[in-house]
Amino acid sequence: MNVPQSIPTTRRFTINDFNELFPDNDACLDWLMEKRYPGARALCSYCGAERLHHRIVSKKAYACDHCGTYVSPMVGTIFEKSSTSLRLWFYAIYLMSATRCGISAKQIQRETGVTYKTAWRIFRQVRTLMSEDIRLEGPTVEMDETYVGGKRRGKQGRPTGGKGGKAIVVGIVERTGKGRVVAMVADDVTRKTLHGIAEERILPESTVYTDDFNAYHGLAAKGYNHRRINHSAGIYVMGDVHTQTIEGFWSLVKRGIGGVYHAVSKKYLQTYLNEYSFRYNRRAANEPMFVSLLDQVVTRAE
Numbered sequence: 001m002n003v004p005q006s007i008p009t010t011r012r013f014t015i016n017d018f019n020e021l022f023p024d025n026d027a028c029l030d031w032l033m034e035k036r037y038p039g040a041r042a043l044c045s046y047c048g049a050e051r052l053h054h055r056i057v058s059k060k061a062y063a064c065d066h067c068g069t070y071v072s073p074m075v076g077t078i079f080e081k082s083s084t085s086l087r088l089w090f091y092a093i094y095l096m097s098a099t100r101c102g103i104s105a106k107q108i109q110r111e112t113g114v115t116y117k118t119a120w121r122i123f124r125q126v127r128t129l130m131s132e133d134i135r136l137e138g139p140t141v142e143m144d145e146t147y148v149g150g151k152r153r154g155k156q157g158r159p160t161g162g163k164g165g166k167a168i169v170v171g172i173v174e175r176t177g178k179g180r181v182v183a184m185v186a187d188d189v190t191r192k193t194l195h196g197i198a199e200e201r202i203l204p205e206s207t208v209y210t211d212d213f214n215a216y217h218g219l220a221a222k223g224y225n226h227r228r229i230n231h232s233a234g235i236y237v238m239g240d241v242h243t244q245t246i247e248g249f250w251s252l253v254k255r256g257i258g259g260v261y262h263a264v265s266k267k268y269l270q271t272y273l274n275e276y277s278f279r280y281n282r283r284a285a286n287e288p289m290f291v292s293l294l295d296q297v298v299t300r301a302e
Helices: 015-021 025-036 086-096 106-114 116-126 191-199 243-259 268-281 289-299
Strands: 041-043 050-056 063-064 140-148 167-175 181-186 205-210 226-228
Touching: 015 086, 015 167, 015 181, 025 086, 050 191, 086 106, 086 289, 106 116, 116 268, 140 191, 140 243, 167 191, 167 243, 167 268, 181 191, 181 268, 191 243, 243 268
Parallel strands: 140 205, 205 226
Antiparallel strands: 041 050, 050 063, 140 167, 167 181
């Protein structure tokens, strides 16, 4: 019996698809070459002109048809100078793209058979592809802060963060438009910090929904249409005034960190936030997450 798939065909990419498209290292290298140098035409450093290149079987490189000078599609990418097979790299990228809540370096080690040190390096390198420096277009956004890890000090008010405390995270999500999110670790939740983040990430004249935290006061003076929901009075929704969209993202992040990673240090927390934001921002994309992540390899090549 055929069970209906909840994932649209255009976004579906199974392990069978992966094995068919990338059966070996050569297939991975050829894909990378074609993406970086379509038609195997690349600028030859010796000739000083664009030339057709052909594959050198004994090397991870292609040679200029005119003078024989090598060009490697791996140079400038996260794969450069790695002794790990290219197909294992691609498979690790597939694993990291195939889950909503993330995958640990330990799981990558188990799945690929590499050492934990190698798995951690792959894990960190792939994560670099997920960092995005974007400014939200709005015109309607929600802004909120949350606290991750550590132990809460005291029973009243917001945690202070800092040594031994919880890490402070500030997030902004588009309620309309592309529905993207940005999330970043912050040193504090002072008015200066929160207003600075708003001005850096939100277009002027946007409508900004927040809770009643005092540090958000004054956003209207910065050129925003500021609307607030009074959480202190136990009110969480009043018409279209709420922060439930960003709170839904916080729930996704915390469930993922607690269920997959269990604990995350403040030192690496931003990379985890980048990963969850990257997935969230492509949840409605018309292509598989694996393809989106592979494309970042080429886009970010130096």
